[in-house]
Amino acid sequence: MPTVHSSPYLQMDNPAILSLLRPTPGEKPRRSSSGGLMRMFKLFPMLTSGCKMVALLGRPRKPMLKDSATTGTIFGYRKGRVCLAIQDDPHCVPMFVIELPVLTSLLQKEMASDILRIALESETKTHKKKLLEEFVWAVYCNGRKVGYSIRRKQLSDDELHVMQLLRGVSMGAGVLPSPNEKETVTSDGELTYMRARFERVVGSKDSEALYMINPDGAPGPELSIFFVRAR
Numbered sequence: 001m002p003t004v005h006s007s008p009y010l011q012m013d014n015p016a017i018l019s020l021l022r023p024t025p026g027e028k029p030r031r032s033s034s035g036g037l038m039r040m041f042k043l044f045p046m047l048t049s050g051c052k053m054v055a056l057l058g059r060p061r062k063p064m065l066k067d068s069a070t071t072g073t074i075f076g077y078r079k080g081r082v083c084l085a086i087q088d089d090p091h092c093v094p095m096f097v098i099e100l101p102v103l104t105s106l107l108q109k110e111m112a113s114d115i116l117r118i119a120l121e122s123e124t125k126t127h128k129k130k131l132l133e134e135f136v137w138a139v140y141c142n143g144r145k146v147g148y149s150i151r152r153k154q155l156s157d158d159e160l161h162v163m164q165l166l167r168g169v170s171m172g173a174g175v176l177p178s179p180n181e182k183e184t185v186t187s188d189g190e191l192t193y194m195r196a197r198f199e200r201v202v203g204s205k206d207s208e209a210l211y212m213i214n215p216d217g218a219p220g221p222e223l224s225i226f227f228v229r230a231r
Contacts, residue, residue, distance in 0.1 A: 069197040071170070072210055072225065075162050076104045078189030083159060084118070084225070086132070086210070090195075091167055096132045097155060100139055101147030104192065110142050117142055119226040120149075131208055131227055162193060171196045171215055198225070206231060 071090050076082040082104050086096040100107075100118070110116055118141055122134035135151045155163065161179040173194040198210035206229040212222070 069213060070200045070210060071195065072198045072212070073162070073166065073193060073195045074107075075176075075191065075193035077191055078104050080104065080188040082107050083162075085159070085163065090170055094155070094163065097152040097159060098137065098149050099152070100141075101149055102139070102141055104189075107141070113142065114222070115142070116223045117226065118224070119228065122227075122229045125230055127205070127229070131206060131229055134229065158191075162191070166193065166195055169195055196223070205229075 071087040073085045073087075074082055075085070076099075080103070082100045082102050084096075084098050084100055085094040087094045098120070107116075118139070120137040120139055122131070122137055124134050124136070132151075137149050137151065139146050139149050152159070158179055162176060165176055174192070176191045176193055178191060196215075197213045199213055201209045201211065203209065208227045210225040212224070
């Protein structure tokens with residue numbers, strides 16, 4: 001995996017994150033890519049408004065997902081902010097949902113580099129909760145701080161709408177129907193999504209990482225999500 005480059009905004013040099021990035025001695029660098037999904041998500045601005053489902057990947061040719069693989073969904077209106085939902089299984093209620101302080105259009109620009117790393121850092125130091133139960137998070141996108149977000153206690157109507165529509169989808173990218181059946185496109189644009197399976201790596205009680213699993217095993221862009229709690 002490429003090293004994390006330093007920048008004036010960089011908090012990804014946090015030792016907890018670096019411990020998750022660096023391969024252990026004698027181990028080959030981790031490849032965590034999903035070329036098809038990432039490229040499809042970057043094409044969303046070119047899609048026509050009449051398209052309801054742009055792409056749903058077919059069945060894999062061979063088993064590739066561990067039973068412990070985690071489902072991650074990035075979704076939001078084109079002119080609005082992006083939400084992130086983490087589930088143990090597509091049929092389960094998400095264990096973690098948060099609206100990121102990033103517009104969908106800006107996230108697509110970040111994806112143009114073919115490396116997207118999202119880091120969420122909790123500044124809580126009480127350690128009374130499990131890591132993903134923390135509420136307030138500082139959010140970094142490719143090393144630059146983009147703001148703060150609060151984990152959802154309950155899903156909004158739009159978020160619940162997305163989770164219900166995608167219950168039978170393990171991975172894919174596309175455009176979803178609006179919650180209002182009479183509206184194909186809202187004032188914030190179309191409702192887009194990208195769903196994939198992730199390998200979940202627990203570094204400690206204060207650090208976890210999610211590495212996107214490439215459905216075809218071919219090299220491609222990387223998407224990683226890090227959760228870190230300040231010590």
